[in-house]
Amino acid sequence: MDIKAxxxxxxxxxxxxxxxxxxEQLKKRKIIxxxxxQNADRENFKEKIEKLAKDVNAEILEIRGFTAVLKKR
Structure with a gap:
């Protein structure tokens, strides 16, 4: 996906x-x-993104490296 973080x-x-x-960003943009x-705790990155998506009521469209794209449900 060619959108900026x-x-x-x-x-x-x-x-x-x-x-x-x-x-707030999901309300405005639908996809973020x-x-x-690099200074973030990247251990268990995928699990953190999955929990985050659940907490903000979003679905994961893509995970690449330490970047994830979420879409509003």
Whole structure:
């Protein structure tokens, strides 16, 4: 998918504030790209993205490297 990452997750990880921002962006855009930066905890990346998608009521369209594309359900 050729869209720019609209949410970047750093060393702070996935906080409630990040989840709120993702929900707001999903309302506006329907599809967003999330990128885990190098200083983020990337361990168990896929499981973290799956939990995040469930928490924000989205589905995962694509995971590539440490980047994921989510779509509003």
């Amino acid at each position: 609209t949410v970047q997750i750093g060393k702070g990880g996935i906080t409630d504030g990040v989840k709120r921002e993702i929900k 790209k999330i990128k885990f930066l």
